[in-house]
Amino acid sequence: MAVSNEMAPDEPSTATVDGVVTAVRDGIMQGRYAPGQRLPEADLVSLYQASRGAVRTALAQLESEGIVLRERNRGARVRPISLDEAVEITEARAVVEGLCAAKAAQRITAEEKKSLRALGDELRVAVDEGDVMAYTRVNQEVHRAVRDISRHETAGVMLDRLRTQSVRYHYTVALLPGRPAVGMREHVEVIESVCSGDADRAEQTMRAHLLSVVDALQQLDANLHQW
Amino acid sequence: MAVSNEMAPDEPSTATVDGVVTAVRDGIMQGRYAPGQRLPEADLVSLYQASRGAVRTALAQLESEGIVLRERNRGARVRPISLDEAVEITEARAVVEGLCAAKAAQRITAEEKKSLRALGDELRVAVDEGDVMAYTRVNQEVHRAVRDISRHETAGVMLDRLRTQSVRYHYTVALLPGRPAVGMREHVEVIESVCSGDADRAEQTMRAHLLSVVDALQQLDANLHQW
DNA sequence: GGCAACCAGATTGTTAACAATCTTGGTTAC
DNA sequence: GTAACCAAGATTGTTAACAATCTGGTTGCC
Structure with missing residues (x-):
């Protein structure tokens, strides 16, 4: 069996x-x-x-x-997901979540701003305490929150699919040295730009964040080939 | 039955x-x-x-x-697709096809440039002759070509799904007065920027084109509410 | 010793019958 | 005349048995 x-x-x-x-x-x-x-x-x-x-x-x-x-x-x-495929998935996430961030910036309410900023604080605590598990969890909650605030149904279901395919690598990326600190900074920027209501900047920061994840994945790839 | x-x-x-x-x-x-x-x-x-x-x-x-x-x-x-949903789908297509256009600009070969430009010529002929059917067909072929040239498997699969959901509106949009001429101009810009190898410009022109389709859809919506 | 045909077990694909649920039309009571 | 009700037909959901296919090991032959 x-x-x-x-x-x-x-x-x-x-x-x-x-x-x-x-x-x-x-x-x-x-x-x-x-x-x-x-x-x-x-x-x-x-x-x-x-x-x-x-x-x-x-x-x-x-x-x-x-x-x-x-x-x-x-x-x-x-189905095995290759690292190349994980890169592709993250590239796709970059543009779709960028769209969500832009829409979220336009549609966010005062209440949502509060709870989104609260997630940013949680993230800081997790990084300060070096709690990688908590970091990974809050990380995903931030992305989920932006996706929900955007109220973009189509983008939402696309992201669900992409996420289920690539989660396996999320843990691996989070374990890279210095990665949590970088990711935290980027997330705070995303949160601030979404709350500011600037759609263009929100899209840019979200894209930049996920493209930095692409870099981290490729760094992972380089490490693997080195062995 | x-x-x-x-x-x-x-x-x-x-x-x-x-x-x-x-x-x-x-x-x-x-x-x-x-x-x-x-x-x-x-x-x-x-x-x-x-x-x-x-x-x-x-x-x-x-x-x-x-x-x-x-x-x-x-x-x-x-499943009925509402006009609001068609707008969402086109917004999603805008960012994903933008990604494809950027990748295509980076990866296009000399041969592919030739066949892509040939499609542009076909499009001009179709618009000159007022052949809406041919326009719609070549239209889709251009998008398909960019998607293929990009060699981005993940984006390709996503686009397949989005396209099957929204094709019904493509014919309707193409019937708007002056739409084929506008669409043709935009497609030529996309083709040129992809062939030029400028990834950023390719993404911008593709996005702009699809956002103009969003505008056309909303114009359609306004027309409907008027009746 | 190596190779090919072959056989048994395991696994998936297909079909048909049965059960559960919903819709529809008419009937009855008020 | 209207609304609640009920039964028959239609439609989908579930299950079990049967058929087809693949895998791995064995046997016989060269």
Whole structure:
């Protein structure tokens, strides 16, 4: 069995098709399912107590989300994302989140400004205390907040897809020396420009931030080739 | 029956799941299936000679592509796209195709420059002759060419999804008075800037072009409210 | 020893029947 | 005349059995 209970000891009982989708998706995003790992239907059936039809539908959906690969008569497996692809995904995020930042700057309310700035403070604390886990979490919350404030439905669903494909690298980037400090500075700039209402500057700072993540990814790539 | 043979007299025989997906998708994009029209599984089965399982899988995939809406125990229907949504989609296209244009400017080869400029000439001819059909077709070919030249897989997939959702409005926009002339001028600028190798200018011109489409859409909206 | 054909087990693809849910039309009570 | 109700038909959701395909190891032959 490719998927044993020891490897993914979660969500033990009852599941519909959506249940299986979220369970497997979370499993992939949290790294419990490794890239390239096989996902036999029978295993998922017994793991999540779902019917085979439900599992099958769920796998089809995950394939269309781009995080699962299926080959005819050969089953499904976790789709490996190369570093090149992670770069592409981040480039795409740069322009789409840039759009969100611009819209957010135009549409942000007083209340939203308060809670957005509060996230900036949380970020400072996390970096000061060297808490990488908290940094990564608040990091994502900032991006999520800008996405929500923008009220741009289309961009929102696009970002959901991109994020689920690339989260695996987020942890890796955050572990680069000095990265949290740089990322924090950039996020504060994004927050300030969005709150200022300057759409152009908000777009620029968000893009610059994500292009700096692209640089970090390529640096990671260089480090790997060095070994 | 919501889907009669008279309304969609195409693809009469044999179909796998992919066959049904492309058939229905094309039907929606070409306007043979109207927005909101119901798509009962039984009808699709007899129309395309596919098994019900295949039809069911196809509908699930089309739902995830955002062009079909499904409600539990109430079946599937063609998802209506509002004008507001079309605006959002075009805004998203503006930034993603802007990215493609920038990458294309950096990566374009001598051969590709020739065929891209040839498309520009075709566009001039179509506008001179007042051939709206040809204009719309070449129009899409230009965007497709830039997308291909950019060699940006991730952006390409995103654009495929956005395009299938919004094609319905392309014809409408092209029918606005003076629109083909404006669009032609903008496309020529895009082509020239991409061929010049100036990534920033290529991105700017592509964005400007699609934002002008947004304006055209909103003008369309105003016309509708006037009636 | 190496190679090719082959066989058994595992895994996925397909189909058909059954169950659950919704819609529609008519009927009845008020 | 209207509104609530109910039953029949239509439509989708679920399950289980069967068929097709692939994988890995084994056997026989050169």
